[in-house]
Amino acid sequence: MSQVTEPVAQDARSRLVAAAVESFASKGFHGTTTRDIAAAAGMSPAALYVHHRSKEDLLYVISKAGHERTLQLVEEGVASSPDPVQQLLAVIRGFTVHHARGHTGARIVNYELAALSPAHLDEIVGIRRAIEQRVRRLVDRGVEDGVFETSDPRMTSLALLSLGIDVARWYRDDGAWTPEQIGDHYCEIALRIVGASVTR
Amino acid sequence: MSQVTEPVAQDARSRLVAAAVESFASKGFHGTTTRDIAAAAGMSPAALYVHHRSKEDLLYVISKAGHERTLQLVEEGVASSPDPVQQLLAVIRGFTVHHARGHTGARIVNYELAALSPAHLDEIVGIRRAIEQRVRRLVDRGVEDGVFETSDPRMTSLALLSLGIDVARWYRDDGAWTPEQIGDHYCEIALRIVGASVTR
C-alpha cells in the first residue's frame, strides 16, 4: 500500500506550502521566486513542480484554505448562540485572534488577491462574499432585535470585518499584546461600534 | 535659465510618477515593470531613468509624499480645535476621506513598504511613528480630560488608524458610498470607540 510513501510526499508538499506562506507573506507573490520557495523547503527548484502545477497554483491553495478557514470561523461564531450580542463577541474574538496569530497567512489571503488567475479569483471572491454576508446578517439581526443601534448596518458590518483584517497588517509577534489581548479589546470596541446596549 | 525648460521636464517627471502610482496600486511594486510605467506615461522605457534613479526611487518618492501628506492631515486635524472631541472628528474625517478618495496612492503607502530599500524604509517608518504618536496623544488627552473612556488608549488609537487605513483596501470608486459618506459614518464609529460621552 501507499501508507508509507504517501506521508513522505504529503510532507514535502506541505513543506513547500509552508515555505510559500512565509515567502509570500514577507516579500509578496511577485517578490518571491520559485527558487526562494524551494530553498526554504530544502529542495531543488524542480521539486516544486512535482507537487504543484505552478507558482500561482501554490498561491491559490494557500488562499483557498485561508478563506475557507475564515468562513468556518465566522459560521462557528454565529452558531455558538442564538443571541446576536454573544454571536458578535464570538465572531470578533475568533476573527481577531485568527488574524493576529495567523498574520502571515492572513496577509496573503487579504493582500495577494490580485496575483490570482481570473478563474481562481472568482472562486475566492465568492467565499469573501459569503463571509461578508454572514456578518451583515448578524448585524441586521441585532438591529431588528433592538439590541444593536447603528445608522448604517451595512457599513458597520464592513467596518467590523475591516478592523479584524487590518490586524494582520500591523500585528508583530514581538509586539506589546498577545492575540488574545487584542481579541478582548476588539470585542469591547465591536460592542461599542454596533451600539450594543448591554453590560460588558 | 531653465524657467522655460523646467516645466516640460517637471511634467514628464510627474507623468511618470502618476503612471507609477496607477501601476503600483493595481499590480504591486514587484508586479509592475519599468516598461509598464513608461508606457502608461507615453514614453520609452529609457526615459524613466532620465527623471528617476531607479524603480525603487520612484516608489520612495510616492511613499514619502503620501506619508507626509497624511502626517500633515493629522496635524491639521489636531490643530483645528482645542477640544479633543472636535480634534478626533477632524482627524478621522480627513484621514478617512483621504484614504477613500486617494485609495490608489494610499495602497502603495500602506502595502508596499517591504519593497523600499532599508535606508528609505527607515525614513518612512519615522513618519509613520510620528502619525501614530499624534493620534495617541489625541486619545490620551481626551482620556485625561474625561471626555473619552477606554481600557487601553494605546490599542484604541491604533484601532482608529487601522480602520482608516483599511478603507484604502476595500474602497471602490463604483461602490455604494462616497468618500464623504464613509467619513461621516467613521466619525460616528470613532466617537463610540473612544467612548465619547457627547451628543452626535
Added chain:
DNA sequence: TGGTTCTGACTAAGCGCTTGCTTATCGCGG
C-alpha cells in the same frame, strides 16, 4: 548652434518552468 529631452538598440542578470536522469520504494510472480 548648444544643451536638454528622449529614444532604439542593447546587456547582464534573473525569471518560471522543463528536461533527462538517478534513486528509493512499491506490489507481485516464482
Added chain:
DNA sequence: CCGCGATAAGCAAGCGCTTAGTCAGAACCA
C-alpha cells in the same frame, strides 16, 4: 524470501523569455 518491472520523488542543468538598467545618438527648442 528473492528479484523484477512499475511508479513516483528528487536533482542538476539549462531553455526560452523577461527584467532593470545603460548608452550613443536623434530630435527638439531657445
